[in-house]
Amino acid sequence: MNWVVESSASLRGVVSMPGDKSISHRALMHAVLAAGTSHIQNFLHAGVTEAMMRCVRDLGVGIEVEPPGGSATSGRLIVHGGQLRSPATNLDCHNSGATIRMLLGVLAGQRGLAVTLDGSAGLRRRPMKRVAEPLRLMGAEIPGDTPPLIIHGQPLHGIEYTLPVASAQVKAAMLLAALQAEGPTTIHEPGPSRDHSERMLRALGISVATHNQTVTLTPTGRPLPAFEAVVPGDISSAAFIFAAAALVPDSEVTVKDVGVNETRTGILDVLVALGGAVCIANVHEVNGELVADVTVKSSELRGMIVAGDLVVRMIDEFPIFAVLASQARGETIVREAEELRMKESDRIGSLAHELRQFGIPIEERPDGFVIEGPTRLRGAVVDSHGDHRLALALAVAGLIAEGETTVTRAEAYRESFPNFVDLLCSLGGKVHE
Ligand code: S3P
Numbered sequence: 001m002n003w004v005v006e007s008s009a010s011l012r013g014v015v016s017m018p019g020d021k022s023i024s025h026r027a028l029m030h031a032v033l034a035a036g037t038s039h040i041q042n043f044l045h046a047g048v049t050e051a052m053m054r055c056v057r058d059l060g061v062g063i064e065v066e067p068p069g070g071s072a073t074s075g076r077l078i079v080h081g082g083q084l085r086s087p088a089t090n091l092d093c094h095n096s097g098a099t100i101r102m103l104l105g106v107l108a109g110q111r112g113l114a115v116t117l118d119g120s121a122g123l124r125r126r127p128m129k130r131v132a133e134p135l136r137l138m139g140a141e142i143p144g145d146t147p148p149l150i151i152h153g154q155p156l157h158g159i160e161y162t163l164p165v166a167s168a169q170v171k172a173a174m175l176l177a178a179l180q181a182e183g184p185t186t187i188h189e190p191g192p193s194r195d196h197s198e199r200m201l202r203a204l205g206i207s208v209a210t211h212n213q214t215v216t217l218t219p220t221g222r223p224l225p226a227f228e229a230v231v232p233g234d235i236s237s238a239a240f241i242f243a244a245a246a247l248v249p250d251s252e253v254t255v256k257d258v259g260v261n262e263t264r265t266g267i268l269d270v271l272v273a274l275g276g277a278v279c280i281a282n283v284h285e286v287n288g289e290l291v292a293d294v295t296v297k298s299s300e301l302r303g304m305i306v307a308g309d310l311v312v313r314m315i316d317e318f319p320i321f322a323v324l325a326s327q328a329r330g331e332t333i334v335r336e337a338e339e340l341r342m343k344e345s346d347r348i349g350s351l352a353h354e355l356r357q358f359g360i361p362i363e364e365r366p367d368g369f370v371i372e373g374p375t376r377l378r379g380a381v382v383d384s385h386g387d388h389r390l391a392l393a394l395a396v397a398g399l400i401a402e403g404e405t406t407v408t409r410a411e412a413y414r415e416s417f418p419n420f421v422d423l424l425c426s427l428g429g430k431v432h433e
Helices: 021-033 047-058 097-108 129-137 168-178 196-203 235-247 266-273 309-313 318-326 338-342 349-357 388-399 410-415 420-427
Strands: 003-006 012-016 034-044 062-066 074-081 114-118 149-152 160-162 185-188 207-211 214-218 228-230 252-259 277-286 289-297 328-334 362-365 368-373 381-383 404-408 430-432
Touching (some): 003 388, 021 097, 021 168, 021 196, 047 097, 047 410, 097 114, 129 168, 168 196, 235 266, 235 289, 235 420, 266 318, 318 328, 318 349, 349 362, 349 368, 349 388, 388 420, 388 430
Parallel strands (some): 160 185
Antiparallel strands (some): 003 430, 062 074, 277 289, 328 368
């Protein structure tokens, strides 16, 4: 499926985002391990979370969706957790890194269960040793390091482990295993990766101590209690709307009830550093997560440097950040971001190739890129590389390009932001299939 995007004059309005993808994944995994029925409000219904739901159902866990059969992008999930059984076939994690990694954490401690986890060709290429290794050290039996991955649940013991890369998915998988282990597990992280698991588990009464970048979980020896949770709006989806509002002249857009956990707000920090007009209001807490209304207006932007912890705090936002940088005066430099090459596409190589089609001068580096701006974009035919965040970022670039832009293989956007087109059109953006 292709998108056709036209240059848009002004974006205005107030919108809400679908539920946060990372928090939806974690809520479902915790509900699977919980004894009894849990309710998850504003759960994201999109490609990656549907993949996880199918796997969970294949493991014998009942899930009901409200509204039933509805096409809502976020709804209420009712999960009857506690009891897993061996599935009849391999679990298909499709293109979802979070699904395969977090399920490994859940399954590591499920004695007597033998499960094979597989996924798309793209998923098979993504690094899994980083999660298999610590789980093996905890006692899990995982003979290989690449999907299809076989896992035999075993009695687990807590470990102390230093993650080689800051990966919240690996940390989440270890915490899911740690809940089922004997004795505490301590994880040292090289960077401040998102801490949604820690917050959600604490809200469920689990002892999760955090000091600098070290997390220690002490298991209770009992299953998690069933719970009620509300998922905030996804800031990583909102990032495309913020950027569109910053870039399209004469725009002002408010995103309501969006998660502003500081391990995720790198994009807001860079918007401000670029010279963007950002206003954060009505900050409040929901289930241990900060939520707010964020307003962004169009403004003149200037170049900046992104490196270190900021890379971790905006790891999913580089495709759209690069589009912002193309309109910033002077040089924008991204360093220490080699992890971008491990995402749904090589997000340095694929981004550089596609942005050049708009006329953006971008220099690719092993660990990032350099963009000199501002550039007047010319409409182009560009490709998503099957990467949802690339599809969405290229559509936003099309809004400020002269003439028409076509994004090929645009359907990837359904992985995380299924109502993007409706939402953008409601604000005045011109995108259609
Ligand atoms: C996620 C962590 C990040 C991020 C992904 C979601 C999570 O991946 O890119 O979109 O939910 O924990 P890594 O853990 O591989 O960095």
